[in-house]
Amino acid sequence: MTQSDVKAVPEAAASWGDGAREPVVPRVSEPRSVLVYLSYGWLFAVVAVALLAGVLPLASFAVPVGPPRQAPQLGSLDLLLGTDSQGRSILSRCAYGAQVSLVVGAAAGLVGAAIGTALGMPAGYFGKRADSLVRLVADAMLAFPPLILLLALSSILTPSVRTLLVGLTLLIVPSYIRLARANTLAWAARDFVLAARNMGAGHRRVLTREIMPNFLPTLGAYLPVVMAALIVAEGSLSFLGLGIPPPRPSWGGMIAEGKDSIAESPHMVFVPSFVIFLTVFALNQAGDHLRHRFDRTLRG
Amino acid sequence: MVLPVVRRVGRSLLVVLLVTMGVTLLLSLAPGSVAEVVLGPDATPETVGAMETQLGLDQPLWGQYWDWLTAAAQGDLGNSPVTGQSVSTAIVERLPVTLQLAAMALVLALAVAVLLAVASAVRPGSPVDRLINAVSSVFLSVPAFIAGPVLIYFFALQLGWFPVTGWSPASEGIGANLRGAVLPTVAIALTEIAAFHRLLRTDLIGTLGEDFVGAARAKGVSGTYVMFRHALRPSSFSLITLAGINLGRLIGGTVIVETLFTLPGLGQLLASAITSRDVVTVQGIVVFIAVVYVMVNMLVDLSYGLIDPRVRKAAKA
Amino acid sequence: GTALLLLSTACGGAGSGTSSGSTATAGKPVSGGTARVLQLSEPRSLDPALTGNSWVTGGFVGNALYGTLMTNDTRTGKVQFKMAESFTTEDGGRTFELKLRDGLKFTDGTPLDAAAVKFNWDRTKDPATGSYTIQEASLMASTEVVDATTLKVTMVQPVANYAQAVLSTTLNWIASPKALKAGRQAFDAKPVGAGPYTLKKWTRQASIELAKNPDYYDAPKPYLDSLTIRPALDTKQRIDTMTSGGADVAIETNWKNIAQATDTGYPTVTAPLSGGMYMAMNARRAPFDDVRARKAVAAAFDFETMKQSVYNGEGKAADTLFEKTSPFYSDIKLTQTNRDAAQKLFDELAADGKPVSFTFKTFPSTENRAMAESLQTQLSRFKNVDVKVKVVDYADNLALHATHDFDMLVSSANFIDPESRLYSAFHGESRANMSGVDDEALNAALLKGRTATSTEERNAAYKTVQERLAELVPGIFIGRSAPSAVTGKNVHGIVLYGEGSLLPEQLWIQK
Amino acid sequence: MSDERPPEAVSTQPLLRVRHLRTHIGTPRGTVRAVDGVSLEVERDQALGVVGESGSGKSVMARALMGLLPPRSASSGEVFFQGRDLLSLSRKEQSEVWGKQIAMVFQDPGRPLNPVVRVERQLTEGMRRQLGVGRSEARGRAVGLLREVGVPDPERRLRNYPHELSGGMRQRVVIAIALACEPDLLIADEPTTALDVTVQRQILDLLRRVQRERSMSLILISHDLAVVAGRTDRVAVMYAGRLAETGSTREVFDAPRHRYTRALLAATPALDHKRHTPLRLIPGSLPDPTELPEGCRFAARCAHAAEECLDLDPYLAPVGADHHVACANPAAAPTAPTTLASGGDPLGR
């Protein structure tokens, strides 16, 4: 091989090949966009219905509107989704049930996130003793059988939305502790934290202004998933008879009520199940979407 | 080398201690006493009082706890005042059921979730992926108490493949035992499948973007080979962590399924012990669950070393 | 048992009862085979003193292990003697003489004699034992062994029909004193009685396996070689297991399940109990210390609606205290739906500054919750009345028996013969009187019914009781209980007695 | 276009002939024209250096040659390798080429190694799949390979996990893996960027050695001109997805004609640079690859840009026997060839 017989450029060098075929790049669309919009739409609708349930032309959730176990039927708004075993409107109960389910999901999720963050963040940041202690607490909470917690709580306190909130919040706190701690560990190792310290920032400032804003979106993206789980968990409690006291409906409670009639009156189970499914699905979509956007922020 | 192990065990004991203390405190706040349950509705306050004295329930709380603790430390979990059974026997009797259920559900969930996650992660955003995600959302939104009846309706009543309720121990024939375990296992596994799938899918997609995956493909080995031999293992950290936590939680947390299918497991024992204020039994089960939980977690930590020779810091969790 | 909490039926409490009803048997019984039996719950112990002898608590196991001293006909209440030869009183129920069959032996070889009965009964009476039958046992002042087969019983007060109390409770079951003395754990591992079956294996919350006792006195009974008894807590799964062929016999109590079983062609036997479940209203405190409030709620309540919502339209109303088949039946309506009257009363009370606002404490079971919700829903149509529902668990509920800290509660008074349940449910001095009504006329009538020896006298007394109950409204009867046995089509020999207690020795399976 | 080729060219058909390669990547912000009309050839036994600033499209080009592209991207043009057009291969055919005919060493050491798989399997799996050699033979070959790339105690190293090796060792293993199936062409994408100078030195020496010993062709990619200078026969300078200048290494370094090549050389701090004197700069930065300008892509940063450069897109044109430049106004060939190649001896030897 001599230098001279090596050609730098093929004979076609005199062009960039403009005449040749341009590569056809697959269109970059947000593939889920329609689904995501539908999901946000559904969530918006559910929240709106929950907020406006009292104003909407719906029958009361506590008063029968017809014979029990009516199948869904057109004609009357109240009977649109059928009636439950007490003859109450399932549509109305779904609407009012949204209040409880959403409040339980959102409040327990948010409060759990707040407590978990408040504990997990210093643990991850300061390490050592604080970390040991917080991890011990989190481990103990995780090792505590959730059933005992909930059963015992509902024996001690009157079953109510508040009791439910306390119990469910306690259940999810350890996950958030772990999440916040792991995130803090990851972010605290970044150079910009050192840079802030080097600017003379104190620990509190570093934690709240530098570290926290960075992992809040992650936590936020996790929230819909947790909310979904909480909505379902509330239903399980209703199944054990520990849900909120009647006549206030919750979606999970409605399913639990109808489960014995699955063969004869399937709508009693499937309507609220479907509502939960749509909401959980929408929450997951929203969560994914949020996380996706957040990730892109990171990737730059 | 010895020190970390000792520290680890010490921590675990502390966790167990905290949990039992929490349980004692919690149950002491609940109204009603086991004596009332034992003596029934027609008992007089005197007989109830006498029985409480006999059971030591009149002592201060910390005294009761201390007595229990010292006995438990020597391996004596006491006898249930309600059933008269020794708590250890009660646990040992129920354990096979719960353990089998939890283990089968976990294995099933992991197997299905891995397959689904692999199918999802190969082409994120593809129709297959979206379909699987939707299915996984369905699973997430279907609680066990609804999955159970639906499964029973179709597979036990309509098709008659499995018994509706009941449990036959493995000692009386594996076939019957498995037949009885299938539906409850599936009912438990559905939610787990969804959770595992979501987690593993994310991690797999991350791993598939790593250079070493590209490098492996550049060697000319097949995509399936790369997926299973290269990508899966390093992607399974969170999965194993979650599986560990969930196994711990399933022991004693399957009460709904146990009730639905009439299975003699720990969950039912626990639930009935709580509602009859049978603190001794509750304590025993809780200790047991907590010990299993910390042990599973230790195993999970050990397994990190197996998965990744770099033995990542447990702190990362 | 402890598992009771997840179960439908309310209050424990002992019952009393009358005689048996049985299926039309198809041909001659054949021996051999195994029956798989579903129960509603599991006994917490096999110690006869610690269980209950009703369908709810699993009387079947007790009958199998210990046999029965006597049974009754569920229609007429007529006593039939089994291991006891007779149980007689000469003095209007002040003292009784129990005569046992000769040569009865426990499976450990010790004799089932008067001393054994005395041991068992005294033990039940002892508060330290913690028997749920203590109320009935305490009616006995003392027992005395006359000879090997004769026991003399002296009562605290005359109880003319004490036999009904004995047979419908665990007093009906005699276990080997020797085995009992070995302690509870040992006994639960190896209970010893003289019944038709012996325990092979008990896996708690899973199954109780029984094998035929070859030395049972009433050969060739029992017909079946073995029994496998499983508790099935979930109402829906119980009937599904039965109809999918997962069981041969199911003890059942849910009207909806019974209807479903009947519809699918499964023979069902139901004991026609009087009384039933009722929503006890606490007359000790507001708002139900005012009889108008109790009457208002009773008038507002419609059984048909509740039947629809709780039992899918099945069920039997308890508008009169006694079943039509009962000798004490009379057409006195306990409560009657009258919406206008109810509203008027609610308004009146509100005007008096005593609005009817109360909390209904209920069990966590689907059925009980549905009951409470049904009442709540029904009352939601009325003005000036407010119902809250609170779910309380088993232990909590038991505590209420002592504290009486409730407004409304589901309780039950099921019986074939009113002795002794009716007395304990409504007598002012009875601990089991949940509503706490203490009415002189009612108390007197109940006492009269207990002590009277002639049917006419008892009839008259219970007529008064019914009138007083209709007047006082201590509770609202929801409907009759339905202690039943659903069986496979090839299962025969279903005999119930007492408070829906199923006899195992008569069961046989057509091959 | 082969019909245009003079008949004698057929006999000297290059190992790799790339014609008008374009690789575009779809992103939410628009289509990134990462590689936009690259044509080049690599002869047997030859080492080609590719240099350019970060983001100029070197890595994408290297991956495009192998068909290892990110999702949502597409290539056009021709990549003839030993007479086969790699771009039109099916997936299966592609994977037969991978490893066996073209192998790649990725940017960044360690990352191309799976942290949880032992060195042995990573080394042998390609061989076993591609060449179908048995287990023990593969092992034997692996030992040989490690020895060849200068890993001491190869038997023991086979049992190691990547993290148990130092950075330099890891990169040697990566090279050994690439060599495992005896490829005809090795593409090394910045093989030393993350390594220390002393290790970089070792790896560069190793690459040159195996390339020569194995009579293999090599494409060595780097943003550091010095890395490429002493180890390649020919150099291609990339800018914004295209080649700015290409030619024999000697000519390009001794007599760079493209303004960009000159600027790059001038900006490289040398060991004999005078203390506290400012470095020569290239103002500005690479154009946005989604919105490439009309005309010369370097025009905006070029000190010698004329009016016409903004409209006229210059093609690669020959400026010497083996030297092409895409510039409408190329720099004059310097009279003293060493003035710009400033890599003198720091110690003045």
Next chain:
Amino acid sequence: MAGSGTAHLRGDKALLSVEDLVVDYPGKAGTVQAVSKVSFDVLPGETLGIVGESGCGKTTTGRAVLRLDRVTAGRIRFAGEWIEQADERRMRALRRQMQMIFQDPVASLNPRRPVKDIVAEGLAIAGSPADERAAASATVMSQVGLDGERFADMLPRQLSGGQAQRVAIARALAVGPRLLICDEPVSALDVSVQAQILNLIEDLKAQYDLTVVFIAHDLGVVRTISDNVMVMYLGKVCEFGDSAEVYANPAHPYTRALLDSVPLTDPDKGFAGPALEGDVPSPLSPPHGCRFRTRCPLAQDRCATEEPQMNEVRPGQHAACHFPLPPTT
């Protein structure tokens, strides 16, 4: 090499003076002594370059000086004040006089904060009023060559590497430091941008009267900017001296090897000298005696037993070696 000693220190006139600095990292597998008795000083207005292979403790040294990392032992004097024991409060004040620029420009900026906040951060922590902050940050932004208006609201991810590094420099300058420690500020950047940043640091140094410690692994980069260089190996100092001297006549074999490993932009030569064999030993169990002896072509028995101390080989040039190289010219 791998020597200790303080012979090369220049006494009280130094702005920063570090004596026998030790930093230990206890870990699961054992303790890593990342920095082992390192001493150096920087005169006011001077630029000190620190070079060495990856893992030799450059970053750790830089951070220890700012007390951003643990300091196991040793003394640090800044502007006449011993700061190794200063409390957190005092350090906060001191740190503003000693600023650091990090290796990865993008990672050293909080991805969630806009450029204007980042630049003004130091002032905000110090509690200066908003308008003052705005004015100050506008000034420094233009000083580092960024159009303040255009970049104010951008997030770090929207910046190129070079722009991000400019922002990081602006942030440091905004608090008016006397000492600037640059930890490999250009290693992540490619040649053209690297040159821009190096020129910028030179400009600013003159303008703001800064004293600079410039850490790098690339000898070429250090050469252009520094007055003195310090060469480190495995947590120890090898050589310290005037950069022109050190580059021209390295006294330590390791310095020599580093120089020989730099690739040349000369297609004929490749490298200036022979390659250095082997890898850096594990910091968990560094060789005893001279830490460089395992790779040193000139190692003798003495090197294994006796740790060399810093001593003056030529005026203004110190090396820790038993057998220093003679000058080549």
